[in-house]
Amino acid sequence: MLRFHSLRFSSSLFAPPLPLSPVSISITKPTRLTPRMASYSTSSSSSKLLFRQLFEKESSTYTYLLADASHPEKPALLIDPVDKTVDRDLSLIQQLGLKLVYAMNTHVHADHVTGTGLIKSKVPVVKSVISKASGATADLHVEQGDKVHFGDLFLEIRATPGHTAGCITYVTGDTPDQPQPRMAFAGDALLIRGCGRTDFQGGSSEQLYKSVHSQIFTLPKDTLLYPAHDYKGFTVSTVGEELQYNPRLTKDEETFKNIMANLSLSYSKMIDIAVPANMVCGIQSKTS
Amino acid sequence: MLRFHSLRFSSSLFAPPLPLSPVSISITKPTRLTPRMASYSTSSSSSKLLFRQLFEKESSTYTYLLADASHPEKPALLIDPVDKTVDRDLSLIQQLGLKLVYAMNTHVHADHVTGTGLIKSKVPVVKSVISKASGATADLHVEQGDKVHFGDLFLEIRATPGHTAGCITYVTGDTPDQPQPRMAFAGDALLIRGCGRTDFQGGSSEQLYKSVHSQIFTLPKDTLLYPAHDYKGFTVSTVGEELQYNPRLTKDEETFKNIMANLSLSYSKMIDIAVPANMVCGIQSKTS
Numbered sequence: 001m002l003r004f005h006s007l008r009f010s011s012s013l014f015a016p017p018l019p020l021s022p023v024s025i026s027i028t029k030p031t032r033l034t035p036r037m038a039s040y041s042t043s044s045s046s047s048k049l050l051f052r053q054l055f056e057k058e059s060s061t062y063t064y065l066l067a068d069a070s071h072p073e074k075p076a077l078l079i080d081p082v083d084k085t086v087d088r089d090l091s092l093i094q095q096l097g098l099k100l101v102y103a104m105n106t107h108v109h110a111d112h113v114t115g116t117g118l119i120k121s122k123v124p125v126v127k128s129v130i131s132k133a134s135g136a137t138a139d140l141h142v143e144q145g146d147k148v149h150f151g152d153l154f155l156e157i158r159a160t161p162g163h164t165a166g167c168i169t170y171v172t173g174d175t176p177d178q179p180q181p182r183m184a185f186a187g188d189a190l191l192i193r194g195c196g197r198t199d200f201q202g203g204s205s206e207q208l209y210k211s212v213h214s215q216i217f218t219l220p221k222d223t224l225l226y227p228a229h230d231y232k233g234f235t236v237s238t239v240g241e242e243l244q245y246n247p248r249l250t251k252d253e254e255t256f257k258n259i260m261a262n263l264s265l266s267y268s269k270m271i272d273i274a275v276p277a278n279m280v281c282g283i284q285s286k287t288s
Numbered sequence: 289m290l291r292f293h294s295l296r297f298s299s300s301l302f303a304p305p306l307p308l309s310p311v312s313i314s315i316t317k318p319t320r321l322t323p324r325m326a327s328y329s330t331s332s333s334s335s336k337l338l339f340r341q342l343f344e345k346e347s348s349t350y351t352y353l354l355a356d357a358s359h360p361e362k363p364a365l366l367i368d369p370v371d372k373t374v375d376r377d378l379s380l381i382q383q384l385g386l387k388l389v390y391a392m393n394t395h396v397h398a399d400h401v402t403g404t405g406l407i408k409s410k411v412p413v414v415k416s417v418i419s420k421a422s423g424a425t426a427d428l429h430v431e432q433g434d435k436v437h438f439g440d441l442f443l444e445i446r447a448t449p450g451h452t453a454g455c456i457t458y459v460t461g462d463t464p465d466q467p468q469p470r471m472a473f474a475g476d477a478l479l480i481r482g483c484g485r486t487d488f489q490g491g492s493s494e495q496l497y498k499s500v501h502s503q504i505f506t507l508p509k510d511t512l513l514y515p516a517h518d519y520k521g522f523t524v525s526t527v528g529e530e531l532q533y534n535p536r537l538t539k540d541e542e543t544f545k546n547i548m549a550n551l552s553l554s555y556s557k558m559i560d561i562a563v564p565a566n567m568v569c570g571i572q573s574k575t576s
Binding site: 029052053054055056057058063085088092095096140142146147148149154232233234235236240241245246253 | 315316340341342343344345346373376380383384429433434435436437441457520521522523524529532533
């Protein structure tokens with residue numbers, strides 16, 4: 001027991017010290033001397049990375065802002081921006097003094113319109129990024145093993161098809177000068193305790209199973225998993241957690257395929273608008 | 289330029305290397321040699337703290353899970369749990385192998401029913417925590433300067449009345465063995481680019497102005513600000529950002545009071561259910 005004068009279930013200053021196990025309920029009053037706890041090493045979480053997770057409520061989509069904050073120009077990128085929240089995102093980027101260089105998508109979304117095209121119309125220097133396998137229009141097409149640099153930081157591309165044929169996962173670098181633990185932006189390939197559907201847009205449950213097991217579950221267990229969506233209010237998971245608790249992807253491949261074949265999901269209400277628009281950076285409706 | 293063989297706007301492996309400024313658009317292909325960038329110090333973000341931000345969509349409430357993950361018993365606490373998401377939160381806590389010891393509120397909420405009472409009924413060892421000034425029932429009442437310990441980590445209490453008379457902000461410790469940067473869980477006292485209303489529940493715009501300026505804006509600028517709600521999809525801000533960009537609290541006190549007096553907000557639709565329930569840990573409806 002490292003703490004003196006902690007109080008149990010009482011705010012009285014005159015309660016006698018009680019023997020406490022290390023997790024006992026304790027509140028320390030400021031008028032009492034609190035000796036320093038035994039010291040231990042806690043390294044600083046400071047990093048070059050400025051990171052923000054942003055949420056679009058209607059489609060439950062997460063947009064991610066990453067920047068190299070220690071670089072003189074503070075180059076930044078957005079992953080999976082949504083058309084409806086472009087003004088919010090650009091305003092934040094401006095307030096933080098960042099220079100947006102990339103608007104990237106993990107795949108051609110079926111449930112919302114990407115903000116990429118709108119961002120490019122407002123900030124012409126921004127380049128859109130999507131996988132070559134998606135077949136979608138973009139300034140830059142990436143594929144397995146490519147690296148997207150922003151300042152001294154980078155994301156590597158892992159091909160994770162299965163939800164769509166062109167899905168990719170963006171993963172922070174594995175060198176010591178990159179953020180630790182690593183971060184994986186998996187789009188709809190792997191959701192927190194779930195995964196994206198595989199019944200349209202070139203989806204394949206067999207392919208998704210292989211993608212997640214070979215490209216995501218092989219990352220270090222402490223890798224932070226940031227999905228494109230969450231419908232239950234979770235914001236982040238880890239590879240270790242999903243390896244242990246994902247109700248679909250912890251199963252063997254045949255069971256997984258059976259689960260995915262029997263989800264009985266309704267037709268995506270946005271697909272007929274979103275997919276054609278997202279094939280051209282989300283601006284089809286404005287040009288056609 | 290530290291990078292060789294980066295490509296500009298092209299995925300062709302045979303494009304000639306172009307001169308790039310450090311923020312130029314560049315994608316590195318895996319088949320090319322990428323020399324190590326000049327090294328710099330990026331310290332690890334490893335910490336004893338396990339942290340999760342959780343969202344309840346209907347009331348746009350954030351619940352925060354904090355635990356000392358390096359302690360043998362992994363003691364954990366929840367800040368501002370919501371009754372509707374108690375099962376989600378307890379399931380996550382169980383999966384992560386944590387021992388929940390506290391269910392804490394920043395104040396008596398008017399827009400949702402706290403999950404505290406429900407949690408206590410399911411996990412009787414859990415102790416509820418709220419401010420003494422709130423007048424609400426709880427196992428532990430805290431006030432300015434108190435510290436709530438969980439394992440080797442702790443939160444200090446700052447009294448930040450104004451939204452309600454009993455509002456408090458929980459702030460991670462300032463000693464080197466505590467998470468860096470510091471984290472402030474401000475409830476409704478300071479929201480991202482906003483603040484809680486001050487027109488009911490003992491609210492006072494004058495008091496709120498003083499609370500934020502004396503108790504939150506005096507924290508280090510890199511302190512991460514985690515609010516009880518966000519309605520625009522932001523998840524976190526910093527004290528420095530709010531000092532610069534909060535549209536209300538950057539104003540002088542008179543202007544702030546005028547803003548708050550003229551918000552013309554509608555009556556809170558949940559207040560008549562939530563406040564009486566939250567005065568008794570959220571379980572009034574089950575016992576009366």
